[in-house]
Amino acid sequence: MQDFSVMIIIPNLVIHYSDEALAVFMLRQTQTYKDSTIIRTRDQQKLDECDIVVDVGGVYDPEKNRYDHHQRGFFETFSPQHSIKLSSAGLIYKHFGKEIIGTRLNLNPADPKLELLYQKAYEDLIEGLDAQDNGINRYPEECQAKYKDLTNLPQQVARLNPWWNTENPDIDGQFYKAVELTGSEFYNLIDYLGLAWLPAREIVMKAFEKRFEIDKSGRILVLDMFCPWKAHLLDLEKEKNIANDENILYVLYPDDSENWRVQCVPVTLEAFNSRKPLPEEWLGLRDAELSEKAKIEECIFVHMSGFIGGNKTKDGALEMAKKALKS
Incomplete structure (x- = not known):
C-alpha cells in the first residue's frame, strides 16, 4: 500500500x-x-x-x-x-x-x-x-x-x-x-x-453552424429541441469572434406543448434586457389579437417586456423572428 x-x-x-x-x-x-x-x-x-x-x-x-x-x-x-x-x-x-x-x-x-x-x-x-x-x-x-x-x-x-x-x-x-x-x-x-x-x-453548436440556412442575416438560431442555450451561445460567439453587429438576436425552440417559442438573446448572461426585443406593438398581446397585429397566423403571445413570444408552429415562430429582425 x-x-x-x-x-x-x-x-x-x-x-x-x-x-x-x-x-x-x-x-x-x-x-x-x-x-x-x-x-x-x-x-x-x-x-x-x-x-x-x-x-x-x-x-x-x-x-x-x-x-x-x-x-x-x-x-x-x-x-x-x-x-x-x-x-x-x-x-x-x-x-x-x-x-x-x-x-x-x-x-x-x-x-x-x-x-x-x-x-x-x-x-x-x-x-x-x-x-x-x-x-x-x-x-x-x-x-x-x-x-x-x-x-x-x-x-x-x-x-x-x-x-x-x-x-x-x-x-x-x-x-x-x-x-x-x-x-x-x-x-x-x-x-x-x-x-x-x-x-x-453540441445542440447549440449544430444550430449555430446552420444559422445562415435559417436566415441570410445569420442572426436567428433554431434549436431542434429545447436545452439551456444562453451560456453556450454567448461562449460560441466569443470563441468565433463574432462582431456585435453579427450577433444572434433570436433563438427558436419547441416547448413542452409542442408549440414554438421565439426568445430574444440577452445582452449578457445575467441580464434581463435583450439585444433586440420583439416589436413594441406586439407586447402583451395574445392569440387572435396578436396574430392580427403581427399579420402572422397562429400567434400565441408576446411577453410585456418583449423578451419572448410564442407561436403554434415553427414556421410561425420563424416569421415572428424575421419580422422582429426587420422592425
Missing part, C-alpha cells in the same frame, strides 16, 4: 480548508493513489517517507510528487490564460484532473471533449477555490467577477471545522467529512458537465 500525506500548515492541525480536502479526494480517484493511506503531519522525517506530499513541505516538484503552494517564489497558474495562483486543489487538478474526469465519464484521453470539460470544470469550481485560498476578492475594483463561486464550498468546509469551544474535537473525523463534501461537489459538477452541459453545447 502506498502512502500519501496531506499536510495542513495550521498549528496543531486543527483547521482544514476546502483546497486540501478536495485535493485528497481527487488523489483517491486516481489509479495510483486510490488505496493510499493519508498521513496528516508536518514532521519532515515523515514527509520524506511519503510517496506524495500535498499542501505542505515548501516544495512544488511534480517529478518528485511534491505539491505545496505556500512557499516564497511559487507563481504556478493553471495555464497562461489564468492569472490566479494555484492552491492544493488547483495543483492536483492540473496534474491529475484529466485522468479523473476521463475515468468518471469513460472518455478516451485523446477525446477533445475531455480537454473541453477539463477547462470548464476548472473555471466553474477549482479556480474559485484557488482564488479564495489565495485571498483574492471575487469583485476587485471592477464590476466583472474575477472568478466563479457556484457552490460556496469554502464556507461549507469551514463549517466542518471544530467549533472554538468544542472539547476534545474529532479533528480527523471532521476532515474526512470535508473530503467527502468537496468530492461530492466536484463529481456533481463533472457529471453535470459531461452528461448535460456538453450535450446542450
